[in-house]
Amino acid sequence: MLHLTIFLIFGAICVAGAVNLLVQRHPINSALSLIVVMASLAVEYLLLGAEFVAAVQVIIYAGAIMVLFVFVIMLLNAGEEERTKGSRVAMIFGIPGMLVGSGLVAWVLLEHSGTHSVAAGALPGPPKTIAWLLFHEFLLPFEVTSVLVLIAIMGAVVLAGHPDSGGPAKKEG
Amino acid sequence: MVAGGTPALHRKTALLSVGTFVLISIIKIVIALIVLLTAVAYTVWLERKVVGHIQNRWGPTRVGPFGLLQPLADGVKFIFKEDLTPPHVYKPLYIAAPMISLIFALTSIAVIPVGNWVTVGGIHTPLQITDVNMGLLIVLGITSMGVYGVALAGWSSNSKYSLLGSLRASAQMVSYEVSLGLSLIGVLIMAGSFSLRDIVDAQGGAYWHVIPRWNIFQGQIFGFFIYLTAAFAETNRIPFDLPEAETELVAGYHTEYSSMKFAMFFMAEYANMITVACLASLLFLGGWHGPLFGPAWLQAILPLFWFALRIFGFLFVYIWVRGTLPRFRYDQLMAFGWKFLLPLAIANLMITGLIVAWKS
Amino acid sequence: MVPLSYYLVLSGILFACGVTGFLIKRNIITIFMSIELMLNGVNLSFVAFAANWHALSGQVFVFFVMVVAAAEAAVGLAIIIAVYRTRETLNVDQVNLLKL
Numbered sequence: 095m096l097h098l099t100i101f102l103i104f105g106a107i108c109v110a111g112a113v114n115l116l117v118q119r120h121p122i123n124s125a126l127s128l129i130v131v132m133a134s135l136a137v138e139y140l141l142l143g144a145e146f147v148a149a150v151q152v153i154i155y156a157g158a159i160m161v162l163f164v165f166v167i168m169l170l171n172a173g174e175e176e177r178t179k180g181s182r183v184a185m186i187f188g189i190p191g192m193l194v195g196s197g198l199v200a201w202v203l204l205e206h207s208g209t210h211s212v213a214a215g216a217l218p219g220p221p222k223t224i225a226w227l228l229f230h231e232f233l234l235p236f237e238v239t240s241v242l243v244l245i246a247i248m249g250a251v252v253l254a255g256h257p258d259s260g261g262p263a264k265k266e267g
Numbered sequence: 268m269v270a271g272g273t274p275a276l277h278r279k280t281a282l283l284s285v286g287t288f289v290l291i292s293i294i295k296i297v298i299a300l301i302v303l304l305t306a307v308a309y310t311v312w313l314e315r316k317v318v319g320h321i322q323n324r325w326g327p328t329r330v331g332p333f334g335l336l337q338p339l340a341d342g343v344k345f346i347f348k349e350d351l352t353p354p355h356v357y358k359p360l361y362i363a364a365p366m367i368s369l370i371f372a373l374t375s376i377a378v379i380p381v382g383n384w385v386t387v388g389g390i391h392t393p394l395q396i397t398d399v400n401m402g403l404l405i406v407l408g409i410t411s412m413g414v415y416g417v418a419l420a421g422w423s424s425n426s427k428y429s430l431l432g433s434l435r436a437s438a439q440m441v442s443y444e445v446s447l448g449l450s451l452i453g454v455l456i457m458a459g460s461f462s463l464r465d466i467v468d469a470q471g472g473a474y475w476h477v478i479p480r481w482n483i484f485q486g487q488i489f490g491f492f493i494y495l496t497a498a499f500a501e502t503n504r505i506p507f508d509l510p511e512a513e514t515e516l517v518a519g520y521h522t523e524y525s526s527m528k529f530a531m532f533f534m535a536e537y538a539n540m541i542t543v544a545c546l547a548s549l550l551f552l553g554g555w556h557g558p559l560f561g562p563a564w565l566q567a568i569l570p571l572f573w574f575a576l577r578i579f580g581f582l583f584v585y586i587w588v589r590g591t592l593p594r595f596r597y598d599q600l601m602a603f604g605w606k607f608l609l610p611l612a613i614a615n616l617m618i619t620g621l622i623v624a625w626k627s
Numbered sequence: 628m629v630p631l632s633y634y635l636v637l638s639g640i641l642f643a644c645g646v647t648g649f650l651i652k653r654n655i656i657t658i659f660m661s662i663e664l665m666l667n668g669v670n671l672s673f674v675a676f677a678a679n680w681h682a683l684s685g686q687v688f689v690f691f692v693m694v695v696a697a698a699e700a701a702v703g704l705a706i707i708i709a710v711y712r713t714r715e716t717l718n719v720d721q722v723n724l725l726k727l
């Protein structure tokens with residue numbers, strides 16, 4: 095019962111944050127609501143027993159990636175979003191269509207995904223076991239992602255570097 | 268009050284009823300908060316006094332003996348100052364930013380242990396608000412969230428000095444967090460646990476009864492200096508206090524703040540310093556281990572004393588460096604972080620890993 | 628005990644919010660944040676399924692998703708800065724020319 099209550103409270107915070115991301119017009123407010131979503135998701139992970147995932151979620155997602163977003167928003171001095179008129183067909187058919195579709199998906203999930211239920215702290219993920227898995231079963235994906243990150247770093251340096259500082263991104267004319 | 272005990276005893280007596288657990292937690296939280304806030308106030312006094320003596324001045328002397336009541340006077344002054352809100356700020360975030368800073372600075376003390384298990388009135392409990400497996404990661408997570416307070420303060424103030432300060436702060440804190448995390452992994456490999464209590468327990472005893480088994484004497488000396496440097500940058504202290512460089516940016520991210528809102532930033536900075544000092548003494552300097560002697564009550568008090576002594580020493584180094592070193596230039600700061608500190612941290616990590624693998 | 632389907636519905640709602648934001652938002656940074664929201668929704672279902680079937684691989688996948696998200700954020704934000712530098716706008720409707 096306590097488990098369900100905590101799940102519902104933080105699930106509600108999650109959904110409220112996600113909806114707020116859509117409603118807010120200033121990107122910094124959207125970024126802050128996304129941080130709230132990530133923090134409450136970390137609590138949901140803790141409820142499932144995945145304490146290491148929860149800690150990494152806060153450190154990497156909320157503490158590093160979102161700081162990068164906030165940094166770019168501040169750097170580019172992003173102002174309020176300009177609203178553009180969407181097509182009327184999308185308004186007429188899109189919103190009811192979306193409601194029907196999501197109702198259908200929710201009904202299928204609630205009625206036909208079996209009677210499984212998950213206890214609090216169902217699967218503790220101790221760092222040692224996760225590390226063992228990473229370095230044995232998932233060694234190849236692990237190495238591939240490390241190459242991916244290296245490429246991403248180099249790409250970011252080339253893209254964000256100033257065009258005049260000898261990078262390949264020389265502007266013409 | 269009896270210190271120590273076996274792990275089996277811990278497990279048996281750790282199962283308290285919910286009411287007792289909540290009561291004990293509340294008592295511990297209140298004590299920790301009072302001690303932390305007092306320590307914050309007196310760190311400010313210590314800094315003014317020490318920097319004064321380094322610069323051949325006296326520091327505060329008027330209020331109380333040796334100026335000891337100065338923090339109280341400062342507090343009263345902060346409360347009675349006018350709380351000014353400039354007209355062009357983005358108000359919700361302008362008000363929230365100092366609170367975010369202070370809340371995250373005060374929260375991280377929750378998982379930091381200050382001593383061994385104690386038994387008071389038949390209840391066996393650790394000297395720590397919560398004993399969690401992920402202690403170190405939780406501290407890292409909470410301190411990494413603290414950057415939002417600084418970033419939002421500068422952005423919402425709508426002033427160029429504030430914005431520059433917070434841009435510098437967020438870039439600097441994200442950059443140095445990498446080195447900080449990597450410098451801690453060496454310690455984690457040696458202890459094999461994320462729990463701060465386990466890490467301290469692994470450092471008990473001494474080689475040949477002389478050299479204590481602290482991590483700094485077990486080959487983590489480079490790790491310690493990387494941690495020290497990165498921690499200076501993380502807490503925005505001289506020589507890395509670019510975010511509030513008063514000669515270039517007025518006061519950096521808190522230029523537009525006054526009264527208690529400014530005091531919150533101030534308290535957050537000093538609380539962060541104390542957290543960093545606690546972590547340094549737990550991870551590298553053996554926590555509360557030290558020589559125990561005398562009657563039983565003295566043996567119970569001594570670990571707390573040794574722990575406090577280490578924190579004091581670390582804070583003294585902080586202030587000493589502030590009185591000695593000039594500020595870095597911004598490009599020097601970034602180059603130092605990425606081109607020197609990070610490779611050094613990775614090298615330290617690899618060598619530690621190789622040694623531990625070779626030993627086992 | 629919380630039914631597995633509750634977790635899946637929550638993850639679905641987050642994913643749907645991400646998709647909606649991706650489609651209706653006009654600021655390129657907010658669009659990018661919607662992608663992160665989708666990834667978070669997927670992560671929740673990974674962890675929930677891992678707990679349901681007692682397979683830690685689910686939690687390991689979350690780490691891979693996080694690494695990819697971090698790499699994507701670094702490159703994506705660099706692209707945003709490059710776009711802003713040449714076009715001086717963050718509105719995706721105005722970024723409609725292949726070459727300036």
